[in-house]
Amino acid sequence: xxxxxxxxxxxxxxxxxxxxxxxxxxxxxxxxxxxxxxxxxxxxxxxxxxxxxxxxxxxxxxxxxxxxxxxxxxxxxxxxxxxxxxxxxxxxxxxxxxxxxxxxxxxxxxxxxxxxxxxxxxxxxxxxxxxxxxxxxxxxxxxxxxxxxxxxxxxxxxxxxxxxxxxxxxxxxxxxxxxxxxxxxxxxxxxxxxxxxxxxxxxx
Numbered sequence: 001x002x003x004x005x006x007x008x009x010x011x012x013x014x015x016x017x018x019x020x021x022x023x024x025x026x027x028x029x030x031x032x033x034x035x036x037x038x039x040x041x042x043x044x045x046x047x048x049x050x051x052x053x054x055x056x057x058x059x060x061x062x063x064x065x066x067x068x069x070x071x072x073x074x075x076x077x078x079x080x081x082x083x084x085x086x087x088x089x090x091x092x093x094x095x096x097x098x099x100x101x102x103x104x105x106x107x108x109x110x111x112x113x114x115x116x117x118x119x120x121x122x123x124x125x126x127x128x129x130x131x132x133x134x135x136x137x138x139x140x141x142x143x144x145x146x147x148x149x150x151x152x153x154x155x156x157x158x159x160x161x162x163x164x165x166x167x168x169x170x171x172x173x174x175x176x177x178x179x180x181x182x183x184x185x186x187x188x189x190x191x192x193x194x195x196x197x198x199x200x201x202x203x204x
Contacts, residue, residue, distance in 0.1 A: 001038065001039050001040070002036065002037075002038070002039070003017055003018075003029070003037065003039060005039075006039045006043055006044065006047070009044060010044055010047045010048065010051075012047050012051060017047070020047070020050060023060065023064070024064070025046075025050055025060070025063060025064060025067060026043060026046055026047065026050065027042065027043070027046065029043065046067070049066075049067070049070070049170070049174065050063060050067075052174065052177075052178055053066060053174075053177055056177050056178055056181060058088065058177055062087065062088055065086070065087035065088075066084075066087040066088065066173050066177075068087070069083045069084050069086075069087045069173060070170060070173070073168070081157075081160075081172055082115065082116045084172035084173045084176065085116060085118065085119055085172070085176065086116060086118055087173060088173065088176055088177055089116075089118040089119055089122050090118070090121070090122060090125070091118065092117050092118055092121045093121055093124075093125065096121055096124040096125060096128065097124065098120050098121065098124050100124070100127055101120050101121075101123035101124040101127060102120065104123060104127075104142075104146065105120060105123065107143075107146050108146055108149065108150050108153075109150065152183075156175060159171070160172065
């Protein structure tokens with residue numbers, strides 16, 4: 001199909017598609033003439049991934065890292081997860097103290113070498129933000145977080161496709177980026193439901 005047809009099928013404007021081509025996010029089409037190229041299913045799928053990532057707030061640079069993970073996945077399934085997370089996790093900050101982050105991770109079953117430094121640093125960064133705000137997660141609440149986060153992770157990892165490395169990376173990356181906003185939104189719904197049940201709310 002021509003670029004105008006690709007635009008019509010995906011809902012992405014022609015100027016935007018050309019921008020993605022210039023940025024190297026979208027592979028070049030098969031040239032049929034100096035000024036014309038043919039596009040196919042690969043381009044449609046890639047455009048949907050790009051739009052999903054950008055629409056969820058991922059930057060162009062982060063999107064590029066995600067696409068690199070999709071294009072050149074590692075051989076081992078566990079390394080695959082680290083590569084996928086690295087694409088959407090802020091870089092390591094050597095100034096952060098990981099002690100408390102590692103203590104929490106241990107309660108999830110973590111042992112040294114099990115996960116990338118980047119995700120531990122992300123935990124440490126979040127804890128630092130809590131401290132700066134003067135907020136402490138109540139003692140009865142943190143174990144509930146950890147127990148249910150582990151249950152969610154177990155269910156997600158059990159669902160990782162095994163037919164190909166690309167399918168696994170796509171599942172992990174898009175699942176992380178696109179599902180996290182859903183989890184946050186559902187948490188807020190649940191908080192309001194729990195609040196209404198405890199304190200009284202609409203309809204009571």
